Amino acid sequence: MASAPRRRSVAIAATDGMLHFELALAQEVFGSAPAALPGPWYDLTVCGARAVRVGRFLLEPDRGLDGLAEADTVIVPALADVDEEPPAELVAAVRAAYEAGAVVASLCTGVFALAAAGLLDGLRATTHWAHTDELAARHPRVEVDPDVLYVDNGRVLTSAGKAAAMDLCLHLVRRDHGSAVANVVARRLVVPPHREGGQAQFVSTPVPARDGHPLAELLPWVMGRLDRPLTVEDLARRAHMSSRHLARHFRAVTGTTPLQWLLAQRIRRAQELLESTDDSVETIAAAAGMGTATTLRRHFQRTVGVPPDTYRRTFRG
Known part of the structure; x- marks a missing residue:
């Protein structure tokens, strides 16, 4: 039987x-729980030192910035x-939250507060492409991607x-x-x-409307055959184009290579099966086109960060 995840607290600074x-x-x-959720959703709190101006609106926080350290x-x-440098009180509160054990995530230019707090020293980080040069210049110890x-x-x-x-x-x-x-x-x-974090921010050709791009028929065909040992050559033949031409279209439409995209779909399929079935890792490896449990474990650990068995225990009793 699936076990419900514990209620987690999220604080927005x-x-x-x-x-x-x-x-x-x-x-x-x-802040909005999905319908028919099998367990508790998040406790959401907005934390600020005072009423804050957000665009044209005035927002009254639920509690002070010290609340970040409890999330x-x-x-x-x-x-x-x-x-301008991020407000010192915000930087201090973010640092205190991290030191208290919180996971800290920045959206877009919120990264400047994390960098000022020293949380990104020696780590990869990103922000909107228009501000990456500024981030790298002001915080040289951050590996800006x-x-x-x-x-x-x-x-x-x-x-x-x-x-x-x-x-x-x-x-x-997720x-x-x-x-x-x-x-x-x-x-x-x-x-x-789901879009992989490593996908490019800027794709040279905008993603066309459904059924309006050269891979519109190929991608669903692949998704229906993830249990098979597909190669780039197989995909190219199905799409009636050369491997080089296929790679160019994949980069334009998905922002990644055919092999990287295919691996990501196999990992996603494995995640879904680990969450929703009692199948063995060997069976799931075959269903996801990984061949063996050893291959699945290697790619899964590298991509997700934990082994398949640990991932399953997280979401199933």
């Missing part, structure tokens, strides 16, 4: 000059003015802007509640259920 889109996005994801997860939304949607360092996570902030929030839901619940939240919000 609020200060003057934050962008309302990212703040509202975090409130929507963590399991702290979300720092985007700061509108990155030319301008080409990804989000970076998960375990207890410190950073995202690029706007849509990538949604990707990171859904990634956190870490806490599993893929099935994250997919329900994504469907409610009418957004893609």
